[in-house]
Each structure stands twice: as structure tokens, then as C-alpha cells.
Amino acid sequence: MATEDDDPRVRRLGQYIRLQRQMADLSLRGMADLTKVSNAYLSQIERGLHQPSLRVLQAIAKALDIPPDTLLAEAGLLSKPAADPAAGPRSRTEEAIRSDPDLTAEERDALLRIYRSFVEGRSPGA
Template identity: 35%
Template sequence: MSSTEMEAPEAAGLGDRLRARRQAAGLSLAALAEATGLTKGYLSKVERGVGQPSIGTIYRLADALGLPAAQLLTHGGPPSALADITRASPATPPQDGDLLLRPLFPSNTGQLIALEMWPPLQARPSQDTSTHAGEELLHVLSGQMEILFENQTLLLNTGDTLRFDARRPHRTRSLGPQRARVLLVLVEG
């Protein structure tokens, strides 16, 4: 699997959360690798903040650790009973590189997960498709992207919205010279 570029705080946060949850479960890197079908080297990169797994891989990791994916994707504090607000912070993706994800509600632990996503310019290999329980909603904020299913490819332009069953294997990529900027909403099922 290829490494992914991500803003340092988010990358380190995901890696730190993965390591803490793995250690709390009493698992070595080798044991987690065996449970998920991932390599020990790849998991080490993710824990060090060097690699960003796909959403499907995050769900596989969470499944192996027996916790909701939101506990790996976000900082884990309880959401407010009234409302949560996350103030804007700049996020400029690099022109090249792999998937870039940024949690929009870093303390969310509910069933709804909102991320800002910049799909890579090159699609991930077919063996690295995302598939997980629940639903996904993609809303293209800027740019153009495609989503590749097994036997179907859909083109999405700025302003387009797609909802689908996330158990359907899928991959995304940006089209054109600029990476697309996408609102990704996951509802765990």
C-alpha cells in the first residue's frame, strides 16, 4: 500500500489513536497485521503518521480492535448534547500523493462521521478498495472526481452529491490538474 500525505496533526492523531487502541487490546503489530490482512510495516507507518489508510482499511482496523471507526478517525471526546462546532482551519492538499482525510468533528464519537477528503490523482490499486458497513455520502465541493465500483464508474463534478451503500467495494480519484475537494459523510451501520 502506498503512503498518504496528510496534515501532521491529523496524521499523528490517527497513528497515536491506533497505537493506543492496539496496545490497550494487548495486540502486537504482528497480531494486528494478521487480524486485518495488512502488513506489519504498513501498520507501523500508519502508527508513525507516515501512512493514511483508506476508509475501508480504517474500518478493518476498527473491526479487529472491536471498536467503532469513529474512535480511530476522531479524537474521541463526547459530542455536545446541544451542538458541536469546529472552527475553520486551513487545509491545503499537496498536488500529488495519495488520499488526504481531515476529520471535521475531531471529538465525534457518534454514528455520523464527517471528513474533508481530497482523493488522489491516481486511483488506489484494485486490491485496496474500500468496503465497510453503513452508508457514504460524497458531496464535491470543488473539482472533479470519479468513483470506481466493480462494474461501474461514476463521474462527479462540483456540486454533485452521491449516496451509496458502503458495502459496495469502491475507490475514488481526482480528475483534472487539481485534486477534488469533497465532503465525505459516513454513517456507521
């Protein structure tokens, strides 16, 4: 019987979730409390031993303040968005802020709020 850890997509998803959790300065137990998923199961997901269900992915996305479609794309359940000139730069900027390991969770949240306040209501390319 092949295990899910044989699938590089499952390992990549687990690594992505672990990195996002660590950058959010969130313990495994803390994320378990937020997601209502056991910390043992979350640990298995992060190690690439299990492909989480859609419900679990959505709970993880909410706990980590990541757009669910980003996590679904990392899981291979949704194709990654094409380079859309209208949405591309903004999503890349927000993703860069969310993934910067030098920022604390509070700093990332503050920068995202400030960035969004600058770009809200602007027309694409303005």
C-alpha cells in the first residue's frame, strides 16, 4: 500500500503549512486549538504523512490568515492563478508580506492592513 508521504505534493503542502505556522509564531497546539483538529494530526500533515480534507485545509487557512485558494493551490486541489495583470502584483505583494520570516505576526498584519488601505479603490494599473 502506497502512503501519502510518497507524494511530493503532500510533503510540499506540509512544509508550506509548517513554514506559515512558524512565521505566524503559532505553536502546533495553538493551531490545533484554532482549527479544532488534533495536534497529532496537524503534525502528520506538516510531515507530509496525510493529505488533509477540504474542511481541514479551510480551517488551517483561516487559522494562518492565508487565503483558502492559496492553500488549496499548494495542496494541488486548485490550479495556481495565472499571471493576471490586474490581480498579480497585489497578490504577490501580499504573499511576500505574509511569507517574510523577518516580520512578526503582528507586523505582517499591520503591513497588510496598511498596504490594503493604500490600494483599496484604485483601478488596476493606477
